[in-house]
Amino acid sequence: xxxxxxxxxxxxxxxxxxxxxxxxxxxxxxxxxxxxxxxxxxxxxxxxxxxxxxxxxxxxxxxxxxxxxxxxxxxxxxxxxxxxxxxxxxxxxxxxxxxxxxxxxxxxxxxxxxxxxxxxxxxxxxxxxxxxxxxxxxxxxxxxxxxxxxxxxxxxxxxxxxxxxxxxxxxxxxxxxxxxxxxxxxxxxxxxxxxxxxxxxxxxxxxxxxxxxxxxxxxxxxxxxxxxxxxxxxxxxxxxxxxxxxxxxxxxxxxxxxxxxxxxxxxxxxxxxxxxxxxxxxxxxxxxxxxxxxxxxxxxxxxxxxxxxxxxxxxxxxxxxxxxxxxxxxxxxxxxxxx
Amino acid sequence: xxxxxxxxxxxxxxxxxxxxxxxxxxxxxxxxxxxxxxxxxxxxxxxxxxxxxxxxxxxxxxxxxxxxxxxxxxxxxxxxxxxxxxxxxxxxxxxxxxxxxxxxxxxxxxxxxxxxxxxxxxxxxxxxxxxxxxxxxxxxxxxxxxxxxxxxxxxxxxxxxxxx
Numbered sequence: 001x002x003x004x005x006x007x008x009x010x011x012x013x014x015x016x017x018x019x020x021x022x023x024x025x026x027x028x029x030x031x032x033x034x035x036x037x038x039x040x041x042x043x044x045x046x047x048x049x050x051x052x053x054x055x056x057x058x059x060x061x062x063x064x065x066x067x068x069x070x071x072x073x074x075x076x077x078x079x080x081x082x083x084x085x086x087x088x089x090x091x092x093x094x095x096x097x098x099x100x101x102x103x104x105x106x107x108x109x110x111x112x113x114x115x116x117x118x119x120x121x122x123x124x125x126x127x128x129x130x131x132x133x134x135x136x137x138x139x140x141x142x143x144x145x146x147x148x149x150x151x152x153x154x155x156x157x158x159x160x161x162x163x164x165x166x167x168x169x170x171x172x173x174x175x176x177x178x179x180x181x182x183x184x185x186x187x188x189x190x191x192x193x194x195x196x197x198x199x200x201x202x203x204x205x206x207x208x209x210x211x212x213x214x215x216x217x218x219x220x221x222x223x224x225x226x227x228x229x230x231x232x233x234x235x236x237x238x239x240x241x242x243x244x245x246x247x248x249x250x251x252x253x254x255x256x257x258x259x260x261x262x263x264x265x266x267x268x269x270x271x272x273x274x275x276x277x278x279x280x281x282x283x284x285x286x287x288x289x290x291x292x293x294x295x296x297x298x299x300x301x302x303x304x305x306x307x308x309x310x311x312x313x314x315x316x317x318x319x320x321x322x323x324x325x326x327x328x329x330x331x332x333x334x335x336x337x338x339x
Numbered sequence: 340x341x342x343x344x345x346x347x348x349x350x351x352x353x354x355x356x357x358x359x360x361x362x363x364x365x366x367x368x369x370x371x372x373x374x375x376x377x378x379x380x381x382x383x384x385x386x387x388x389x390x391x392x393x394x395x396x397x398x399x400x401x402x403x404x405x406x407x408x409x410x411x412x413x414x415x416x417x418x419x420x421x422x423x424x425x426x427x428x429x430x431x432x433x434x435x436x437x438x439x440x441x442x443x444x445x446x447x448x449x450x451x452x453x454x455x456x457x458x459x460x461x462x463x464x465x466x467x468x469x470x471x472x473x474x475x476x477x478x479x480x481x482x483x484x485x486x487x488x489x490x491x492x493x494x495x496x497x498x499x500x501x502x503x
Contacts, residue, residue, distance in 0.1 A: 044341075044342065047342065048341060048342060049346065049349065070348075101341070113347060113348070114346065114347065114348045115347075115348040115351055115352070116348055117352075118346075118348065118349065120349055121348070121349060121352045124352060124353060124356050125356065128356045128359070128360050131360060131364065132360070132363060132364070132368075135364055135368035135369075135372070136367060136368060138368065138372060139367060139368040139371045139372050142371055142372050142375040142376075143371055143375070146375055146378070147378075147379070147382065158376070161372060161373075161376070162376065165373065165376075182369065182373060183361070183364065183365035183369040183370075183373075184361065184365075186364070186369055187357075187360060187361045187364050187365070187369070191357065191360065210345075210349060211342070211343050211344070211345045212345035212346050212347075212349035212350045212353065213349060213353050215345045215350065216350050216353040216354055216357065217353075217357070220354075220357070271343075275342070
């Protein structure tokens, strides 16, 4: 445990060294007029991705970490520069590129592919390092303490690992095939869970509430399921046994749609649940600014704490649901004919 | 709407990092972890099996002991019974023998007493005859001291003898 905290501390130092927070004053024209607080805009801004990591605003000073912009220009090739160039320039342009509402376009109209390390990608990298650190440590303690009872982080995570293996993988996939899929299900569960939790940290990125991330995860599940589809699985899709021939005209399209609906529902479920949680939390916080009164803050504090606790539950629950559904889809795909 | 429009960049990075994460975790974390878990479960299972077997062995041994004990007890009982029987028999036999011996001794004694008595009676008879003869002689001597009475006796005896 001590080892981990030291590592995390080093990681934190490393990140803060990278950060070199560009403290900048807000553009003078903005605070000249009293801007009306727009809760919807604020919430959408917080839920969406951006090309810098905004930690806090103290007075009129933004504490942000600029992130690298990586764009592939079909005319000019790969371009890499700091996002601070966009945020610092008065008209939001840099080297012939313009960023509007976090969307980068070329001034000459060339087609761009944006591979920037956005806030979400940075968060993804942090979770990547975090997951590797946690599970390499745990794996090491399994080696060094082989034949002994688990201890520390190992004993904290072991029940979850065993739960995923036995209750999620074995129960849904079946004794014969489940072993192959346990590593994927474990990675999936812990990736979603850790990122859900990172998203709950104030200032954290809304990674698992981003449709691109859930789309990718759902796509991976889609390919894992369908590449492992056995005869029985395809048989149920194209020729549902025990169904009259004429009904297959209706059933087969429904089943084919189902093949795509399953990952689609995974994508939407995770995205909607996590984003909704963030929106509710931010809505409560917005009440202070909407009412422009300190009096509502106790109620807001109570409600937002309550929602935060629920979100902690949802973080684990959604990770579990995504994993268990993936396991059950795999289970349906690898199931063999028994009748 | 921006919120539900997936960005290509994020999909790309998500694929890259999730892929690497899966590969690294599968190879360096899940494999050793699941391996050790399975190994530990095997160990626990075999330890439990061994304990179960030991318990069965113990129970069997205990029942064997019980059986042995019961057998020993039965044997002891039978030995005791046999001993008692033989003791009884010996006692009865000696009692019988003693009775017979006693009877025999009594019989012998009785015989001896009888013989003794018969001899005694014979002796007494003999002595009594002698004594009687003596007495008779003495009486006769006194009776026949005068002549008349001698004659009378001879006469009586002659009479008697004739009649006979």
